[in-house]
Amino acid sequence: MPVIRQNQARTATGVNPGIVIVTGASSGLGREFACQLIRDYPDFCGELWLLARREPLLQQLQAQLRPFGTCRILALDLLTESAWQELGQLLEQAARPVAGLVNAAGIGRPGHFAGQPEALQLQMLRLDAEAPVRLCHLVLPYLKNGSRIWNVASVSAFSPQPGFALYAAVKAMLLSFSRALNAELKPRGIGVTAVCPNPLRHTDFFKAQGLDGPVQGLKRLTAEEPSRVVRLALRRGFKGKDLSVSSVWGRLIGAASRLLPVRVWLSLEAMLGFR
Ligand SMILES: NC(=O)c1ccc[n+]([C@@H]2O[C@H](COP(=O)([O-])OP(=O)(O)OC[C@H]3O[C@@H](n4cnc5c(N)ncnc54)[C@H](OP(=O)(O)O)[C@@H]3O)[C@@H](O)[C@H]2O)c1
Numbered sequence: 001m002p003v004i005r006q007n008q009a010r011t012a013t014g015v016n017p018g019i020v021i022v023t024g025a026s027s028g029l030g031r032e033f034a035c036q037l038i039r040d041y042p043d044f045c046g047e048l049w050l051l052a053r054r055e056p057l058l059q060q061l062q063a064q065l066r067p068f069g070t071c072r073i074l075a076l077d078l079l080t081e082s083a084w085q086e087l088g089q090l091l092e093q094a095a096r097p098v099a100g101l102v103n104a105a106g107i108g109r110p111g112h113f114a115g116q117p118e119a120l121q122l123q124m125l126r127l128d129a130e131a132p133v134r135l136c137h138l139v140l141p142y143l144k145n146g147s148r149i150w151n152v153a154s155v156s157a158f159s160p161q162p163g164f165a166l167y168a169a170v171k172a173m174l175l176s177f178s179r180a181l182n183a184e185l186k187p188r189g190i191g192v193t194a195v196c197p198n199p200l201r202h203t204d205f206f207k208a209q210g211l212d213g214p215v216q217g218l219k220r221l222t223a224e225e226p227s228r229v230v231r232l233a234l235r236r237g238f239k240g241k242d243l244s245v246s247s248v249w250g251r252l253i254g255a256a257s258r259l260l261p262v263r264v265w266l267s268l269e270a271m272l273g274f275r
Contacts, residue, residue, distance in 0.1 A: 017046025018099030018144065023078065023135065026052035028203025029152055029195075030104030031061060032226040036234060037100065038068045044099050044148075044238075045069065049090075052105065053077050078105055078131040079123065084138070091142055098142040103132035104152045108167045108205060121166050129170045136181065136192075145189035148237045151178040152195045155250045159257035159265055171196075175243075182242035193237040196245045196254070197229045198222050222249040 020037050024030030030052065037045045048071045050058045055075035062071040074090070076083035091098070106128045109120055132151050139149075154167075157175040161168035178194035185192060199206075201223045229246045236244040245251050257265050 016099075016146075017043055018097045018147070019047050019049060019094055019142075020045040020100035020102070021049040021051060021074075021098065021135070021139065022102040022104060023051045023131070024103075024105035024152075025050035025061065026054040026057035028104070028205060029197070029200065029226050029230065030102065032230045033102045033104055033150065033234075034061065034071075035065065036227075036230050037102075038065050038071070041234070041238075042069060044146075046096055046099065047072065049074055051076055051078075079126055084134065087135075087138060091138065094142065097144040098139045098147060099144070100148050100150075101135060101139050102150045102152070103135055104150075105131060106152060106205075107208060108154075108164065109209060110164045110167070112163060113165045124166060125170060128167070129173055132174060133177065143185075143188070143190050147190045149178075149181070149190070149192040150195055150233055150237055150244075151192065152197075153178070155196050155198050155245070155247075155253050157194070157196055158254045159269070160262060161269070162266065179242040182240075186240070191237055191240045191242075193233060193241060194243050195229065195233040196243065196250055197226075198224045198247045198250050200224055200226055200229065202226060222247060 022030050022034045022037070025034045034048055034050055038048050046069070048065070048069065050061060050071055051074040052058055053075060055073065058073045058075060062073055065071050074087070076086060078084075107124055108128075109116065109124060113121070136149060136151075151174050153171040153174045156164060156168040157171035159168070175194045175196065178192045182192035199220075199222070203226060224247050229244075232246040233244040245254060256268070260268070
């Protein structure tokens with residue numbers, strides 16, 4: 001398990017500390033968000049709510065983060081209705097407002113749509129799209145001026161992706177939703193940032209697919225470190241930016257997919273080994 005170091009440069013956000021909810025906190029990007037938020041933003045994160053299904057991993061993280069502040073464990077499965085009821089009740093009873101929400105729980109199963117079981121596709125749709133939308137809606141009444149939401153999308157959001165069709169479509173929805181919500185909530189002093197990483201090293205995302213990590217061509221070469229992705233996402237979020245793309249490749253993909261006709265971009269994507 002990675003060691004969480006005391007950070008010398010604790011960052012001031014100018015907001016009173018509140019609750020910060022992080023989904024997907026048991027591994028990967030969510031875990032990294034949790035660590036950096038409680039360690040580097042103590043004036044923002046008064047109490048961290050760590051949400052995922054694997055309780056032992058959340059307990060380990062809670063123990064590691066104890067020197068930095070208070071963590072509450074929410075061992076919940078976001079695909080069950082009881083999780084939403086429990087979350088609703090916890091928020092109603094909470095003593096402080098919600099300063100932050102990080103929607104990092106997510107799964108991705110590559111493969112041609114026709115070859116994938118319907119149940120798996122629906123699970124991805126519900127966890128990667130419905131859950132973040134529902135959580136944003138649930139926390140809205142508890143947010144205050146200065147609150148921030150981070151929705152983890154992907155570079156896959158920038159263009160259609162044959163071989164990962166539903167995942168890319170869901171992430172495109174999350175990107176569009178986050179940017180529009182950011183504009184809607186700006187008058188209340190609330191920011192929403194879509195986070196669009198390249199494939200990542202050292203998360204469980206590929207393990208869940210039975211892989212060691214991003215294996216194909218450029219995907220492997222351009223893979224990113226979660227710590228860097230999160231550092232930039234937090235900085236961009238606190239500046240009120242609606243998008244955080246931490247890699248040069250990600251920015252290039254974003255620009256190319258905007259400039260090129262979809263047909264040309266799809267051929268280029270295949271040639272470059274993005275699928
Ligand atoms: N890895 C990449 O290459 C990559 C690239 C771009 C974007 N992303 C996005 O980044 C986000 C985080 O991915 P990651 O790479 O950090 O993957 P990860 O290490 O597999 O983390 C996924 C997290 O989601 C949680 N989760 C899964 N199903 C859940 C459920 N039903 N209820 C509650 N929590 C659930 C997992 O915890 P439990 O299993 O304990 O529930 C885990 O903490 C995802 O949205 C992913 O789409 C990943």
